[in-house]
Amino acid sequence: MLQKDIIYGDITLNGIYEEIVNSTDFMRLKDITQTAMSSIKYKQLQGETRYEHSIGVYYLMCKTLQSIENKLKAQNIKIVDEEKEMAKLAALLHDIGHGVNSHLLEQITGVSHEQRGIDIINDPSTKIHQIITNHYGEEFIEKLVDFMNCIYGKGEINEAIKINDDRTISLKELLATLISHNIDLDRLDYLMRESTYTNFGTLSNYNELIDSFECILAGNQIVLAIPQEKMHLIEANILERMRNYSYIYFHDIDFIGDYAFKQLLNELRKKPKEVPYTVSPAIRKFLTQEKFELSNSEYMELTNKPLQEAVKQIALSTKNEKIKYLCSYKENAETDYKVLYNGRSEAYIRKLLGKVIPTFPKNSQSVFYEERIIVPYRKTKFGSTNIITNEGIKNFEELPHAISLAPIKKTILAFNPEYLRIELGLSKNEFDKQYLDVINEIITNQSKPIQEFELKYLVPQGGISYSNMLKSLEEKYTRQDSSNYESTDVYYDSPEDFELLSKGNALRIRDGVTFHEGVATRNYKNRRITYKTYVEEGNTTYTNRAKQEEIGDTTNLKDYKEFLEEIGLTKNIVPILTVHNLRRLVTFLVNGKPIDISFNVANYDSILNTSGTISIIEIRPRENQIVGRLDLLEIQQVIENKFPQLKSMSSTANIYEIAVMQSYENFKNNLKQIVLSNVNLDSLCQIVNKIKSKKGVQFICKNKPYEPQI
Numbered sequence: 001m002l003q004k005d006i007i008y009g010d011i012t013l014n015g016i017y018e019e020i021v022n023s024t025d026f027m028r029l030k031d032i033t034q035t036a037m038s039s040i041k042y043k044q045l046q047g048e049t050r051y052e053h054s055i056g057v058y059y060l061m062c063k064t065l066q067s068i069e070n071k072l073k074a075q076n077i078k079i080v081d082e083e084k085e086m087a088k089l090a091a092l093l094h095d096i097g098h099g100v101n102s103h104l105l106e107q108i109t110g111v112s113h114e115q116r117g118i119d120i121i122n123d124p125s126t127k128i129h130q131i132i133t134n135h136y137g138e139e140f141i142e143k144l145v146d147f148m149n150c151i152y153g154k155g156e157i158n159e160a161i162k163i164n165d166d167r168t169i170s171l172k173e174l175l176a177t178l179i180s181h182n183i184d185l186d187r188l189d190y191l192m193r194e195s196t197y198t199n200f201g202t203l204s205n206y207n208e209l210i211d212s213f214e215c216i217l218a219g220n221q222i223v224l225a226i227p228q229e230k231m232h233l234i235e236a237n238i239l240e241r242m243r244n245y246s247y248i249y250f251h252d253i254d255f256i257g258d259y260a261f262k263q264l265l266n267e268l269r270k271k272p273k274e275v276p277y278t279v280s281p282a283i284r285k286f287l288t289q290e291k292f293e294l295s296n297s298e299y300m301e302l303t304n305k306p307l308q309e310a311v312k313q314i315a316l317s318t319k320n321e322k323i324k325y326l327c328s329y330k331e332n333a334e335t336d337y338k339v340l341y342n343g344r345s346e347a348y349i350r351k352l353l354g355k356v357i358p359t360f361p362k363n364s365q366s367v368f369y370e371e372r373i374i375v376p377y378r379k380t381k382f383g384s385t386n387i388i389t390n391e392g393i394k395n396f397e398e399l400p401h402a403i404s405l406a407p408i409k410k411t412i413l414a415f416n417p418e419y420l421r422i423e424l425g426l427s428k429n430e431f432d433k434q435y436l437d438v439i440n441e442i443i444t445n446q447s448k449p450i451q452e453f454e455l456k457y458l459v460p461q462g463g464i465s466y467s468n469m470l471k472s473l474e475e476k477y478t479r480q481d482s483s484n485y486e487s488t489d490v491y492y493d494s495p496e497d498f499e500l501l502s503k504g505n506a507l508r509i510r511d512g513v514t515f516h517e518g519v520a521t522r523n524y525k526n527r528r529i530t531y532k533t534y535v536e537e538g539n540t541t542y543t544n545r546a547k548q549e550e551i552g553d554t555t556n557l558k559d560y561k562e563f564l565e566e567i568g569l570t571k572n573i574v575p576i577l578t579v580h581n582l583r584r585l586v587t588f589l590v591n592g593k594p595i596d597i598s599f600n601v602a603n604y605d606s607i608l609n610t611s612g613t614i615s616i617i618e619i620r621p622r623e624n625q626i627v628g629r630l631d632l633l634e635i636q637q638v639i640e641n642k643f644p645q646l647k648s649m650s651s652t653a654n655i656y657e658i659a660v661m662q663s664y665e666n667f668k669n670n671l672k673q674i675v676l677s678n679v680n681l682d683s684l685c686q687i688v689n690k691i692k693s694k695k696g697v698q699f700i701c702k703n704k705p706y707e708p709q710i
Helices: 015-021 024-031 043-047 050-073 081-092 103-109 113-122 127-136 138-151 172-177 185-197 206-211 228-249 252-270 281-288 304-317 321-326 329-335 346-356 417-424 428-446 466-474 499-503 557-566 626-642 644-648 655-669 681-691
Strands: 002-005 009-012 214-218 221-227 367-374 386-389 392-395 408-415 450-458 478-493 506-516 519-521 527-534 542-551 574-590 593-606 611-621
Touching (some): 043 185, 050 081, 050 185, 050 214, 103 252, 127 138, 138 172, 228 367, 228 386, 228 408, 252 281, 252 321, 252 367, 346 367, 346 542, 466 574, 466 593, 499 655, 574 626, 611 655, 626 644
Parallel strands (some): 221 386
Antiparallel strands (some): 386 392, 478 574, 527 542, 574 593
16 A cells, blocks of 8 residues: 655555554554644644654654665675564554543553553554464564563663574664664654644755664674764754754643643543543543543543544533533633743742732632753663764764754743633623733733833923923824823942942832822732843934833832842842832824823932932833834834924933932032942942943933923
8 A cells, every 4th residue: 555645755555564554453543643732833733643653654664674784785684574574563553552632641641652552562452463463473472562662661682693594683772773762763753744744844854864874883782873974964853853842842832732631631530420421431431530441442542533522522511611611622722821921930920810819719720830841862771872983983962063962941831811710700791890901911011021112201401391292192193091100119239339230220129009090000019129131232212121020019128039039139239229200101002002101200319318300201112012113213203303302312221320320420519428338439430420421311410300290
């Protein structure tokens, strides 16, 4: 028979291999998706099965055996026929023990697919066992099982190397490495297969890699080795492995899909009566029992369609809202889970949700965190990948290479508001009315690293009238929202060297209240610590800062110890500046996108015993969206055309820098200076001179700021 393949074209299967592929035991692999939950994200993968992958590995084994034998032929040596058959069968049947959701099923049942496969081959009642026995007998089955046990961790191959009278040689251990090793045919096929299906592009060259395999006598064994000049073929394979694990196998949706399915399983096992008795006994046992045993025939029923049909029946029959929702676990994984990328811990997110939702469940399943490690290269029981060098055979990892072999940690923290609603027992209308806005704000703030990108104007006396600017903007844009904000910010630094100030960074603790239409809102974030780091860019018209933040319950620096450790700030710091802000924030729609414009009067007191006032206009895209930056260019042009004097008022300095600079200048000009033993004035002087070089700050010390009425 001919099997059409997406990578290799037509694959020929005859004799025992054709019988196996056409057996019901093997055909079931057509109903097992190769990549399980990754296919939620990459729809193309929904058509990729363990069936075609298994045949692909068989094809690569045949091709490799032919290449090795051609090289041995020069020495008039052949591989033992029985071993070749074992290698080809092991390749074809290496995934026969897989079930629905593949590796997730292994986690749930606690039994590896390799062991399941060996059990199926060893079971006289299975078609696979019967076909192999009919061709080669029971003794061959025992040898095949021993061979596969050796491959997957049990048993060893300890056969002395000798050339038989018929010029054949035993290469069991070498052939075993082709099934399970760092560069094995299983990995080679699935990497290329998923790269092809997803259109990522294949990096591995299987023809050249297989042709590079050499059989080398090393001590008392023959090993597979690759010439050093072909090492780039291994590196390309490893690079493809890292890419595919990062973006396909360990994609966020794979984490989420696994988690969502396990949530369904947990609920059904708590409430087994929710599974109708019309569901097949094997599927029902799997769904309802935490500890169970399945015969091989029962286990082989665990494929996609029977499970999907069972879940569909449950969804139609149950009156339990949570179970009904969880039955759509794939759809929920794609639409309802929000991935939080902002570097905060699971405990922090739970604490934050607890602040805004008094009845937030302590062990809510709406939040989850998982960590996986991607290992590009590791030693196996068969040792390292052997490289043929001028100095002899060496281990791959000991040689210099063009890629990194360092493991990569992949983590995910996600939150599902809809699952939380169900946990709380609220209707959608109740949930939306009480919590939706604030939850969306939390998701927005935590779903991506925050990078502030804003246009800033320092407004001196005789500058721009707040009301005139609003009027001009309202003539062109629609006002979406407005609010008032009052806060007290305390900025911290080291007075010995002003390390943060010298870098343009700022650490502050804020205690503030936002008012919408005279009513205090967003009380959960009244107190928080914020760390902003300066990002240098070519265009100095705009301020660009990365922001890390943690919402807390106090304004005591000691209560934010863990946060300070996370940002690497462990030295002694003290309050340097206290700023009282009175801010009016107005949001306009610019080309349909929200742009925030704030008018802020900041009154400050500094460690230098001086006070002052700064008036600032800040304009930034809502949620710091990248596309909003383009609208910033438009609004900049509009207001600067209307108020040309603004061009000279734009600045890239932050409030901390401006206030400390102004405070230092006032302190320096004060004839009755107070001796400050804990402040390094020489260091501060150098830093202030550096701040003065920033755009828009030089005139601040010469003019009294204009204070718009807010």
